[in-house]
Amino acid sequence: MDSTNEIEAPQDMLLDLEITSFFDSAPPLKDGLDINRKITEFIERHSPLSGNLGERRIVCVTSGGTTVPLERRCVRFIDNFSSGHRGAASTEYFLKAGYGVIFLYRRGSCQPYCRSLPDDPFLECFEFTQESNVQVSESHFEVVKKAISNHHAAIAEGMLLKLPYTTIFEYLQILHKIAVPMRTLGGRGMFYLAAAVSDFYVPWNSMAEHKIQSASGPLDMRLVQVPKMLSVLRKIWAPLAFCISFKLETDSNILLQKADMALQKYKMHAVVANELSTRKDEVVVVTSNERISVKRDKAVAGDDVENHLIKLLVDRHLLYIKAGPDHVA
Amino acid sequence: MDSTNEIEAPQDMLLDLEITSFFDSAPPLKDGLDINRKITEFIERHSPLSGNLGERRIVCVTSGGTTVPLERRCVRFIDNFSSGHRGAASTEYFLKAGYGVIFLYRRGSCQPYCRSLPDDPFLECFEFTQESNVQVSESHFEVVKKAISNHHAAIAEGMLLKLPYTTIFEYLQILHKIAVPMRTLGGRGMFYLAAAVSDFYVPWNSMAEHKIQSASGPLDMRLVQVPKMLSVLRKIWAPLAFCISFKLETDSNILLQKADMALQKYKMHAVVANELSTRKDEVVVVTSNERISVKRDKAVAGDDVENHLIKLLVDRHLLYIKAGPDHVA
Numbered sequence: 048m049d050s051t052n053e054i055e056a057p058q059d060m061l062l063d064l065e066i067t068s069f070f071d072s073a074p075p076l077k078d079g080l081d082i083n084r085k086i087t088e089f090i091e092r093h094s095p096l097s098g099n100l101g102e103r104r105i106v107c108v109t110s111g112g113t114t115v116p117l118e119r120r121c122v123r124f125i126d127n128f129s130s131g132h133r134g135a136a137s138t139e140y141f142l143k144a145g146y147g148v149i150f151l152y153r154r155g156s157c158q159p160y161c162r163s164l165p166d167d168p169f170l171e172c173f174e175f176t177q178e179s180n181v182q183v184s185e186s187h188f189e190v191v192k193k194a195i196s197n198h199h200a201a202i203a204e205g206m207l208l209k210l211p212y213t214t215i216f217e218y219l220q221i222l223h224k225i226a227v228p229m230r231t232l233g234g235r236g237m238f239y240l241a242a243a244v245s246d247f248y249v250p251w252n253s254m255a256e257h258k259i260q261s262a263s264g265p266l267d268m269r270l271v272q273v274p275k276m277l278s279v280l281r282k283i284w285a286p287l288a289f290c291i292s293f294k295l296e297t298d299s300n301i302l303l304q305k306a307d308m309a310l311q312k313y314k315m316h317a318v319v320a321n322e323l324s325t326r327k328d329e330v331v332v333v334t335s336n337e338r339i340s341v342k343r344d345k346a347v348a349g350d351d352v353e354n355h356l357i358k359l360l361v362d363r364h365l366l367y368i369k370a371g372p373d374h375v376a
Numbered sequence: 377m378d379s380t381n382e383i384e385a386p387q388d389m390l391l392d393l394e395i396t397s398f399f400d401s402a403p404p405l406k407d408g409l410d411i412n413r414k415i416t417e418f419i420e421r422h423s424p425l426s427g428n429l430g431e432r433r434i435v436c437v438t439s440g441g442t443t444v445p446l447e448r449r450c451v452r453f454i455d456n457f458s459s460g461h462r463g464a465a466s467t468e469y470f471l472k473a474g475y476g477v478i479f480l481y482r483r484g485s486c487q488p489y490c491r492s493l494p495d496d497p498f499l500e501c502f503e504f505t506q507e508s509n510v511q512v513s514e515s516h517f518e519v520v521k522k523a524i525s526n527h528h529a530a531i532a533e534g535m536l537l538k539l540p541y542t543t544i545f546e547y548l549q550i551l552h553k554i555a556v557p558m559r560t561l562g563g564r565g566m567f568y569l570a571a572a573v574s575d576f577y578v579p580w581n582s583m584a585e586h587k588i589q590s591a592s593g594p595l596d597m598r599l600v601q602v603p604k605m606l607s608v609l610r611k612i613w614a615p616l617a618f619c620i621s622f623k624l625e626t627d628s629n630i631l632l633q634k635a636d637m638a639l640q641k642y643k644m645h646a647v648v649a650n651e652l653s654t655r656k657d658e659v660v661v662v663t664s665n666e667r668i669s670v671k672r673d674k675a676v677a678g679d680d681v682e683n684h685l686i687k688l689l690v691d692r693h694l695l696y697i698k699a700g701p702d703h704v705a
Contacts, residue, residue, distance in 0.1 A: 114455070122572070122626065122652070126443070126455045155484055158499060169497045170487060175525040181512050188510075196504040243451070247595045266576045270595045297451065323451065 065274035070223075072251040073216040082210060082224055086149065089208040090228045093147045104235045104364065106146045107225050109242035110134020111153025113215040115270070119254050124214075125270075127243035131156025133293075133326070133353065134241040138207070139197075140357035141239075147206050149225055151218070151242070154211045160197040163190040215245045219276055226284035234368045236288040238280065239360070241319075243295065248273050277313035289364045290315050297323045306333040316367065319356065330356060334363075394603035399552075401580040402545040411539060411553055415478065418537040419557045422476045433564045433693065435475045436554050438571035439463020440482025442544040446597070448583050453543070454599075456572040460485025462622075462655070462682065463570040469686035470568075471530050476537075478554055480547070480571070483540045489526040492519045544574045548605055555613035563697045565617040567609065568689070570648075572624065577602050606642035618693045619644050626652045635662040645696065648685065659685060663692075 076082065093103040111134065112127030134150070135157040141148050142159070150159065165171040165187070172187040183191045201207035210225075212218040229236040247270035281290055292315045294306040299322050306320035310333055320331040330352055332339040341359060343352040405411065422432040440463065441456030463479070464486040470477050471488070479488065494500040494516070501516040512520045530536035539554075541547040558565040576599035610619055621644045623635040628651050635649035639662055649660040659681055661668040670688060672681040 117454070118626070122457050122624070123574075124455050124457065125446070126453050128451050128453065154495070158496070161498070164498070166483070167487065169490070169493070169501075170524070170527055172498075173520075173524050175521070175528055179521070181517075181521055181524055183510050191502075192504070192508070192510055195499070195502050195510055198499055199504055245452075265601070266599045268597045268599070270597070272594070295451065297447070 062274060062278060066276070066279055068250070069274050070220070073220060074251060076217060076220050079220075079224075082221060085208060085210070086225055087228055089147065089149065089205070090231065092205055094231060102235070104146050104237065104368075105149065105229065105232055106141050106237040106239050107149045107151060107222075107229065108134050108138050108141065108239045109151045109218070109222065109244075110138075111156030111212075112243035113153070113218045113245045114213055115215050115245045115248045116254065117249055117268070119251070125245065125247075127245055129153070129156065129243040131158075132162060134239075135159045135162060136351055136353035137239060137241060137357055140353055141361075142201050142206055144357065144361045146237075146361075148201075148208070150207060150209045151221055151225065152209065152211055153242070154213050158198070158209075159201070159207070160194045164194060168194075215248055215273060216251070218242065218244065219273075222276070222280070223284060226280055226288075229285050229288060233287045234289065234371070236285060237360075237364055238285065238288055238290045240277070240290070240292045244276075245273055247271065275313065277309075277315065281314045289367050291317050291319060291360060293319045293321065295321055295323060295326070303331065303333065303338065306331070310335065317360070317363065326352075328352060332356070332359060391603060391607060395605070395608055397579070398603050399549070402549060403580060405546060405549050408549075408553075411550060414537060414539070415554055416557055418476065418478060418534070419560065421534055423560060431564070433475050433566065433697075434478065434558065434561055435470050435566040435568050436478045436480060436551075436558065437463050437467050437470065437568045438480045438547070438551065438573075439467070440485030440541075441572035442482070442547045442574045443542055444544050444574045444577045444599070445583065446578055448580070454574065454576075456574055458482070458485065458572040460487075461491060463568075464488045464491060465680055465682035466568060466570060466686055467536070468526075469682055470690075471535055473686065473690045475566075475690075476535050477530075479536060479538045480550055480554065481538065481540055482571070483542050487527070487538075488530070488536070489523045493523060497523075544577055544602060545580070547571065547573065548602075551605070551609070552613060555609055555617075558614050558617060562616045563618060563700070565614060566689075566693055567614065567617055567619045569606070569619070569621045573605075574602055576600065604642065606638075606644065610643045618696050620646050620648060620689060622648045622650065624650055624652060624655070632660065632662065632667065635660070639664065646689070646692065655681075657681060661685070661688060 090105065093105055110129070111131040112129035114127070115125040117123045117125065131152055134152060138148050138150050138159040152158070161168070168187075168191070172183055172191050173181055174184045176182055202209075210221055212221055226238075249270055277292055292309060292313065294302065294309050296302040296305060302320050302322055306318040309315065310318045316334070318333045320333055327343070328345075329340060329342045332341055339359065341352060341355045343355070344350045419434065422434055439458070440460040441458035443456075444454040446452045446454065460481055463481060467477050467479050467488040481487070490497070497516075497520070501512055501520050502510055503513045505511055531538075539550055541550055555567075578599055606621055621638060621642065623631065623638055625631040625634060631649050631651055635647040638644065639647045645663070647662045649662055656672070657674075658669060658671045661670055668688065670681060670684045672684070673679045
């Protein structure tokens with residue numbers, strides 16, 4: 048499908064085929080029914096017919112990187128780097144803005160309110176007292192207190208639902224499970240797709256059953272493209288939701304151009320462009336008619352780029368809801 | 377070098393070349409000098425000339441899996457699966473047997489004494505009290521107390537040195553830094569190489585500078601073999617140390633044969649053969665004249681295969697020391 052003069056229908060059909068083949072060949076989710084139940088309960092609790100939390104906006108924040116297994120009994124896999132820092136920080140600001148957050152995160156990646164903790168907080172923040180008790184060491188008391196109290200409060204108040212994934216197969220299956228019931232929210236639903244999703248994968252059907260042997264000579268591998276789920280999310284899964292995707296590049300020369308392409312190709316409402324080396328200080332929000340640079344305020348201690356980014360996106364989301372679902376943002 | 381009739385010298389020269397090329401092309405270690413200092417201090421503290429901890433046996437336990445970056449500014453990498461459970465459990469039993477342990481572990485992998493904790497102990501084990509204090513929840517109190525007290529004690533007593541790695545480049549460079557000063561220990565030094573080390577890598581020199589673009593079409597990759605460092609460790613880095621390597625396969629039909637090959641090829645003192653699906657219940661210790669099955673005692677609550685495995689290896693290590701360095705174990 049190299050020609051851009053092709054009419055759209057055959058491309059859509061090809062994408063449908065790719066997606067059907069991806070999901071058909073994916074290993075089934077463990078605890079799929081339990082995940083369904085959690086998502087449905089969370090969304091219903093925030094729906095207009097529900098009691099005290101009704102009419103709330105809900106955002107699905109995806110975070111961390113997906114893996115691609117190279118063997119069925121998985122010993123080796125390809126991983127996409129992401130600490131999950133962006134997704135965790137953004138979740139905190141969405142909660143602060145009153146959103147219900149479904150946090151779809153890579154197992155082991157950064158958690159909301161835990162960004163200021165040392166690498167291994169469990170072993171570094173606690174000490175064993177002479178009275179045989181476990182206590183927080185004084186130097187870490189404030190960050191630990193903030194992390195645990197804010198995190199537990201968000202979950203206890205029903206504002207935060209955390210769902211872990213590891214592989215690209217789990218990620219896309221759970222994203223689908225979230226997107227479908229979120230349709231009932233119309234424009235109040237938002238997708239903030241910060242996860243680093245694999246572009247290439249080895250289809251489950253053509254995957255080696257056993258560990259690939261390291262005989263003599265190099266290893267040649269062929270990976271195929273992951274179907275572009277952003278298109279499906281926008282067109283079919285949740286057509287009324289406000290959709291933000293991310294573009295990460297290491298080469299600043301092609302970054303904005305790639306972000307523009309993603310905006311048009313996947314019909315996103317905004318694409319957040321970030322360069323690997325400066326991503327903690329600055330991002331550019333690309334919309335159909337604007338390029339807005341969003342920066343961390345270096346003069347304010349503890350300020351971060353997500354603080355300003357989420358304020359901007361929350362404003363835009365409100366405008367989107369007011370304009371009504373048929374209006375192009 | 378396909379012919380097995382080749383004399384050994386040219387093969388050694390080829391290996392030398394491969395290794396020189398691997399280390400020359402590897403990105404330099406961060407904090408290399410600091411790592412050197414920690415290792416030297418740890419080994420000197422346990423050496424005959426030192427005071428209270430003199431003449432102790434020291435084991436270097438490697439744990440977790442190494443990664444192979446696919447891009448220099450790393451977004452994607454190939455990872456080798458390993459929870460680090462085996463290395464962490466073995467470290468506990470080596471400490472119990474009186475060994476000093478250098479624990480070379482993958483960042484984020486399982487830590488000694490932390491095996492019984494939930495996935496995210498920091499957020500799952502603690503609660504925030506009405507008196508604005510942080511405390512361990514009652515249901516997790518015993519495992520948390522054990523984890524923190526044993527872990528802190530081992531470090532405070534100078535018996536445990538923990539060194540983290542992520543990439544294959546970091547792993548092999550740090551292993552080299554450990555092996556060279558361990559030579560002074562002669563037979564009292566031991567290597568217990570439980571880490572899942574990548575067989576293939578992309579040489580730093582031929583690696584893409586920027587993120588690989590997902591243009592249309594599949595991705596073809598060529599990876600070359602990582603030089604067989606086990607040979608170098610045995611022959612050059614630490615020729616007198618007692619060396620145990622691991623062989624993990626998913627196919628039980630080829631497992632023992634591969635373990636035998638590794639034993640002969642790398643001149644290990646023992647190879648621990650384990651199959652992915654049964655590795656927590658049983659391993660086979662393969663030596664030049666024995667195949668010893670080591671099993672977890674299912675009748676004893678909390679028993680694990682590492683308990684029996686480390687007892688066996690500690691016995692063999694003592695025999696090895698008594699027999700003297702020139703004796704073939």
